[in-house]
Amino acid sequence: MWSIIQSVLAALIGVQKDRKRQQDFASEKPLGFIVAAILVTLIFVLILILVANIAAG
Amino acid sequence: MRSLWQWLLPTCVIAGANQAQANGWNMPVGVTDISRDIYGLHMTIFWVCVAIGLLVFGVMFYSLFRYRHSKGAKAAEFHEHTSVEVLWTAIPVLILVGMAVPATATLKNMYDTSEADLDVMIIGQQWRWRYEYLGEDVAFNSNMSTPWEQIRGEAARGEHYLLEVDEPLVLPINRKIRFLMTSDDVIHSWWVPDLAVKQDTIPGFINENWVQINEPGIYRGQCAELCGVNHGFMPIVVHAVEEDEFEIWLAERKEAAEQEAMGVDREWELDELMARGEPVYRAICASCHQAEGQGAPPAFPALANNAQLIDDLDWHIDRIVNGVSGTAMPAFRSTLNPVEIAAVVTYTRNAWGGDTGDAVQPASIAEKIVQ
Numbered sequence: 293m294w295s296i297i298q299s300v301l302a303a304l305i306g307v308q309k310d311r312k313r314q315q316d317f318a319s320e321k322p323l324g325f326i327v328a329a330i331l332v333t334l335i336f337v338l339i340l341i342l343v344a345n346i347a348a349g
Numbered sequence: 350m351r352s353l354w355q356w357l358l359p360t361c362v363i364a365g366a367n368q369a370q371a372n373g374w375n376m377p378v379g380v381t382d383i384s385r386d387i388y389g390l391h392m393t394i395f396w397v398c399v400a401i402g403l404l405v406f407g408v409m410f411y412s413l414f415r416y417r418h419s420k421g422a423k424a425a426e427f428h429e430h431t432s433v434e435v436l437w438t439a440i441p442v443l444i445l446v447g448m449a450v451p452a453t454a455t456l457k458n459m460y461d462t463s464e465a466d467l468d469v470m471i472i473g474q475q476w477r478w479r480y481e482y483l484g485e486d487v488a489f490n491s492n493m494s495t496p497w498e499q500i501r502g503e504a505a506r507g508e509h510y511l512l513e514v515d516e517p518l519v520l521p522i523n524r525k526i527r528f529l530m531t532s533d534d535v536i537h538s539w540w541v542p543d544l545a546v547k548q549d550t551i552p553g554f555i556n557e558n559w560v561q562i563n564e565p566g567i568y569r570g571q572c573a574e575l576c577g578v579n580h581g582f583m584p585i586v587v588h589a590v591e592e593d594e595f596e597i598w599l600a601e602r603k604e605a606a607e608q609e610a611m612g613v614d615r616e617w618e619l620d621e622l623m624a625r626g627e628p629v630y631r632a633i634c635a636s637c638h639q640a641e642g643q644g645a646p647p648a649f650p651a652l653a654n655n656a657q658l659i660d661d662l663d664w665h666i667d668r669i670v671n672g673v674s675g676t677a678m679p680a681f682r683s684t685l686n687p688v689e690i691a692a693v694v695t696y697t698r699n700a701w702g703g704d705t706g707d708a709v710q711p712a713s714i715a716e717k718i719v720q
């Protein structure tokens with residue numbers, strides 16, 4: 293679980309260790325990554341909205 | 350050698366920046382707090398970019414030179430370096446956020462048009478600006494006053510060639526002035542660099558902006574949105590004056606407007622109308638229909654020796670009051686007052702050998718405008 297989130301966060305900034313990448317691609321099921329990526333993106337957008345609201349406040 | 354460079358480089362850079370300012374290559378510092386903020390942001394971000402550029406290209410060219418193939422340099426074969434990659438992702442993010450914080454603060458301030466002391470409506474028209482002091486019953490058109498002889502190269506160019514108008518926008522200093530900006534025809538853009546205002550005026554929309562000018566002076570600008578053949582001939586001139594001087598000017602303009610309104614009801618002589626009509630023709634009509642009414646067919650029909658115009662007075666008046674849809678001829682019912690329309694109709698019917706003798710009365714025009 294934590295491993296998946298870590299990989300998604302690494303993908304968000306575009307920096308990943310090769311060892312971790314090979315470990316991720318050893319898994320057969322992409323569903324966990326997809327769900328985690330959508331959730332992380334949603335949280336990121338919500339944070340942006342919050343920051344924008346504080347700035348405009 | 351190194352000490353020479355340490356001294357020479359910053360000196361050259363600062364001298365260059367000052368030179369750019371003096372030559373007008375850089376943006377002006379301007380005369381409002383916002384224009385100064387914008388200038389400060391521009392310079393801060395400029396120097397950030399200079400520093401990044403020097404650093405990145407310095408490292409790059411040094412590496413190219415120091416580790417060149419002819420000296421037997423061998424490429425390092427490694428796949429990744431996570432901490433360096435994280436670092437060169439994080440540093441630009443911090444720089445961008447660092448620039449965004451002050452920029453956002455300035456932007457917020459720019460959009461805050463609340464609590465203005467004075468509202469001025471700015472209306473773009475092909476090809477002039479119209480200014481209306483809301484709630485003050487003062488409104489006028491601001492036409493370029495550069496003579497056509499200068500534009501055609503028949504006379505020497507004046508000091509403020511293409512940047513001079515018959516009626517400047519007069520504004521008080523030290524007061525928050527809100528601009529309500531729109532257009533009667535196509536998109537124009539009201540741009541005065543010293544006030545840091547460049548705002549599109551869009552038909553059917555009202556854009557807001559505001560200024561608070563710190564220093565009295567004359568500030569010039571231009572239409573910044575391509576709006577037709579005379580786009581280059583609708584300059585902006587702002588006279589920023591002391592507050593008491595502004596009050597005197599406003600009172601004079603109000604009085605003049607009242608005088609003009611009273612003039613609608615009385616009978617006007619032909620000579621009077623001709624004298625009043627000529628400057629209106631020059632300011633409003635001549636840019637399309639030309640100085641001697643010869644026009645520029647087919648877009649701009651001739652007015653001199655125009656049989657239909659001479660024969661049909663009502664048709665003539667209707668063209669000016671209501672415009673001609675689908676052509677460049679706008680309706681002047683709200684741009685010119687009845688006296689001005691009567692005078693310019695009279696002028697075009699009697700100048701250039703027309704000699705109809707028609708003295709069109711402002712009262713009759715006022716009736717047509719109400720219809």
Ligand SMILES: [Cu+2]
Nearest residue numbers: 537538572576
């Ligand atoms: Cu324009």
